[in-house]
Amino acid sequence: MQLHMVAMIAGLCVLDQAVKFWARTVLQPVGRMELIPRIISLSYEQNSGAFFSILEGKQLILISVTIVAVTLIITMLTHPKYRFRGIAHWALMLILTGALGNFTDRLCHGYVIDMFKFEFMTFAIFNVADICITIGGIVFVAALTFGKTNRGMFEKKNAAA
Numbered sequence: 001m002q003l004h005m006v007a008m009i010a011g012l013c014v015l016d017q018a019v020k021f022w023a024r025t026v027l028q029p030v031g032r033m034e035l036i037p038r039i040i041s042l043s044y045e046q047n048s049g050a051f052f053s054i055l056e057g058k059q060l061i062l063i064s065v066t067i068v069a070v071t072l073i074i075t076m077l078t079h080p081k082y083r084f085r086g087i088a089h090w091a092l093m094l095i096l097t098g099a100l101g102n103f104t105d106r107l108c109h110g111y112v113i114d115m116f117k118f119e120f121m122t123f124a125i126f127n128v129a130d131i132c133i134t135i136g137g138i139v140f141v142a143a144l145t146f147g148k149t150n151r152g153m154f155e156k157k158n159a160a161a
Contacts, residue, residue: 005077005093008093008097009093009096009097009100012094012097012128012132013097013100013101013104015128016097016098016101016127016128016129016132017101017104019115019127019128020101020105020113020115020127020128023042023044023113023115023127024044024113027042027043027044027115028044031043031044032044034119035116037119038119038120039118039119039120040117040118040119041117041119042115042116042117043115043117043125044113044115045113045114045115045125046111046113046114047111047112047113047114047125048110048111048112050062059106059110062106063103063106063107066099066102066103066106067103069095069099070099070100073092073095073096073099074096076092077089077092077093077096087139087143088139088140088143088144088147090136090139091135091136091139091140091143092136092140093136094132094133094135094136094139095132095133095136095137095140096136097129097132097136098128098129098130098132098133098134098136099129099133100129101127101128101129101132102129102130102133105129112127112129113127114126114127114130115127116131
């Protein structure tokens with residue numbers, strides 16, 4: 001894995017864990033803080049499930065799925081036969097970062113710490129790792145969908161010209 005990839009993933013993982021540490025030590029005692037009134041607030045939550053609390057309490061399943069997903073993404077980023085280019089490459093790194101951030105919480109605490117809450121609509125409470133997964137997922141699907149061809153975001157290294 002190239003240095004810029006490792007640096008971005010490590011930097012965003014550190015940011016995710018720092019925000020979660022802040023939420024655990026500062027936000028949890030007060031419960032809730034308004035960030036942008038009537039738009040977004042900060043609210044400490046312990047999520048033992050995945051997005052929208054699905055598979056709540058099923059940590060072994062969530063940890064197993066994460067290990068498989070992380071392995072697959074690392075393979076897609078580094079496999080010698082195929083290599084993703086451009087924005088699809090960066091999108092996969094965001095997804096990997098988010099998966100590692102929430103995986104760290106599950107291993108250390110048995111739950112994921114969430115804190116961002118939209119006030120103007122009913123939506124799941126989320127964290128920095130979730131933002132990385134969501135943006136990365138949307139960009140990756142868009143890159144594959146709107147690339148030059150359906151397979152336009154990766155190239156076969158040994159392909160004949």
